[in-house]
Amino acid sequence: MKLYSMPSSGNSYKARLLLALTGRAAEIVDCEQGSEALARARAGRVLPYGKVPALVLDDGRVLAESDAILWYLGEGTAFIPADAVKRAQMLGWMFWEQYSHEPVIAVRQALLSYPDRAAEATPARLADLLERGHAVLRVIEDRLADADWLVGGRVSLADLCLYAYTHTAGTRGGYDMARFPGIGAWLDRVRSLPGYVGLSS
Amino acid sequence: MKLYSMPSSGNSYKARLLLALTGRAAEIVDCEQGSEALARARAGRVLPYGKVPALVLDDGRVLAESDAILWYLGEGTAFIPADAVKRAQMLGWMFWEQYSHEPVIAVRQALLSYPDRAAEATPARLADLLERGHAVLRVIEDRLADADWLVGGRVSLADLCLYAYTHTAGTRGGYDMARFPGIGAWLDRVRSLPGYVGLSS
Structure with missing residues (x-):
C-alpha cells in the first residue's frame, strides 16, 4: 500500500x-x-x-x-465495534465530522496556517468560525461528560477521526480549549494509546 | 423501529x-x-x-x-458490497456527499424552498451555489461516463445517498440538468428499482 x-x-x-x-x-x-x-x-x-x-x-x-x-x-481490527448499532453510531460521528466539524474547526486552522488561504481570513469569517467552532466542540464535550470514548466504551475510528483536527484546535485554530476539560482528558487518552504518533511524526 | x-x-x-x-x-x-x-x-x-x-x-x-x-x-443486504475495497469506495462517496455535495446542492434547494431560509437566499449566494453545484454534478457525471452505478457495477448505498438531493437538483435547485445526461439516465435507473418510492410518497 x-x-x-x-x-x-x-x-x-x-x-x-x-x-x-x-x-x-x-x-x-x-x-x-x-x-x-x-x-x-x-x-x-x-x-x-x-x-x-x-x-x-x-x-x-x-x-x-x-x-x-x-x-x-x-476493518478487521478492534477500532470498528463488533455490535451493529455501535458500528452505525461510530459512522454517525464520522459523517458528523465531515459535515459539521471539519468545515468549521479545520477551516479556521487552514485560514490561519496556509498563506494561500490568508485572503479568506477576514475578521468576520474568523469570528464566525470561532463562535460556531465552540458550539461544535460543545457537542463533543457533552458526549464525553459520561464516557471515556465517543462510542461503545472503547476507542474506535470515531475518536481517531475527530482527534485529528480537535487536538490542534487550540494551538492552530485559536479555540478556547480551557472551556472543554472533557475534551482535554480525551485527547490525553488518545495520546496514551500504544503506538501513538503525533501529527508531525 | x-x-x-x-x-x-x-x-x-x-x-x-x-x-x-x-x-x-x-x-x-x-x-x-x-x-x-x-x-x-x-x-x-x-x-x-x-x-x-x-x-x-x-x-x-x-x-x-x-x-x-x-x-x-x-447491513446484511446487497446494498453494501461484499468486497472490502468496494465497501470503502461506497463509503467514500457517502462522505463526499456530506462534505462536498449536500452543503451545495441541498442548500440551494433549501434556500429556494423553505421560507425561513429566504433571508439567506441573496443573489450572490445563489450564484455561488449554482456554479459550485454544477462542478459537483460534473464529478458524478464523469463517474457515470463508463458505469451504470457509482460503485461495483450494481446499486449500493452510495447511489441512494446521492440520489436523494440530486433527483430534485433541477426542479427545486435550478441546476441545469441537461448538461448531465449520464446523471439523467442514472436517476431513471434508480426510479426503476423494484419497490422504489418517490420523495413525496
Whole structure:
C-alpha cells in the first residue's frame, strides 16, 4: 500500500495514526502543500481530483476520502465495534465530522496556517468560525461528560477521526480549549494509546 | 423501529427509500419543517440535537445522521458490497456527499424552498451555489461516463445517498440538468428499482 499524505493535514494524519496504532506498514509519500511531490502526484493523475490523502492499494485501486480510508484500514481490527448499532453510531460521528466539524474547526486552522488561504481570513469569517467552532466542540464535550470514548466504551475510528483536527484546535485554530476539560482528558487518552504518533511524526 | 422523518427532506428520504427497496417495515413519524410533530419530538428530546432523520430502535437506542442510518439499514443486504475495497469506495462517496455535495446542492434547494431560509437566499449566494453545484454534478457525471452505478457495477448505498438531493437538483435547485445526461439516465435507473418510492410518497 502507498499512502499519499500531506504532513501538515489532519485528514492525512488520520490514516497515519491508524496505521501506527495497528502496526501496519504502508509506504508514505509526503505531499506537502505547495511541494513538488504534490504537483508531481497531481500531474501523474494518481490522486482522485488532486486530493490527499489517497491510498493506493497493491492491485492499483485507489481510495479517496480520509474517513473511507480509515474504514478500510480499520476493518478487521478492534477500532470498528463488533455490535451493529455501535458500528452505525461510530459512522454517525464520522459523517458528523465531515459535515459539521471539519468545515468549521479545520477551516479556521487552514485560514490561519496556509498563506494561500490568508485572503479568506477576514475578521468576520474568523469570528464566525470561532463562535460556531465552540458550539461544535460543545457537542463533543457533552458526549464525553459520561464516557471515556465517543462510542461503545472503547476507542474506535470515531475518536481517531475527530482527534485529528480537535487536538490542534487550540494551538492552530485559536479555540478556547480551557472551556472543554472533557475534551482535554480525551485527547490525553488518545495520546496514551500504544503506538501513538503525533501529527508531525 | 421508528423513523422520525421530514417528508420534504432528502436526508430523511434516503432512509425511507432504502426501507422500501428492502421491504422492511418501520413506523414513520412525519416531522415536517414547522410542524407540531417536529416541535413535540424536539421537546420530548427524542431527536439528537433536534435533527431529523433519527431512527429509534426497539431497544431504545437512537441513530442520527442520514448516512449512518442508511448504513445500519443496509447491513446484511446487497446494498453494501461484499468486497472490502468496494465497501470503502461506497463509503467514500457517502462522505463526499456530506462534505462536498449536500452543503451545495441541498442548500440551494433549501434556500429556494423553505421560507425561513429566504433571508439567506441573496443573489450572490445563489450564484455561488449554482456554479459550485454544477462542478459537483460534473464529478458524478464523469463517474457515470463508463458505469451504470457509482460503485461495483450494481446499486449500493452510495447511489441512494446521492440520489436523494440530486433527483430534485433541477426542479427545486435550478441546476441545469441537461448538461448531465449520464446523471439523467442514472436517476431513471434508480426510479426503476423494484419497490422504489418517490420523495413525496
